[in-house]
Amino acid sequence: MFQGFKEFVMRGNVIELAVAVVIGGAFGAIVTAAVDSIINPLIGAFVPSGDLAGWTITIPGLVDDAQLGIGAFISALINFIVIAAVVYFALVMPMNKLAERRARGQVAEDVPPTQEELLAQIRDLLAAQKNTP
Known part of the structure; x- marks a missing residue:
């Protein structure tokens, strides 16, 4: 029972997700402080009360x-x-550009035929064998 839990916790995705949540919380606090101390006072200059957070x-x-x-x-x-x-702009766009660069350097792989295509080929071969004397 504990072995399965240990394997689940030690997977790379779970660890990465935990790190992302912690970093996201810290980043959210930084952005909230910046908005509260810089952007809201600037916008507050245009509201009647002078304070955006207290605007009712x-x-x-x-x-x-x-x-x-x-x-x-x-x-x-x-x-x-x-x-x-x-x-x-800091994460998604650069990762998309990186994925595009990686994709440009790769050769397209041969796509194996689907089950339907294989079955159609078998059907055609059987039909051709049936019709030959």
């Missing part, structure tokens, strides 16, 4: 005039966009 919209007429905190949502949306852009 009041809906009158409801119980106690409902406050919608859209500033926090906009801040989270900016975090997501920045993280997605950095991941794409």
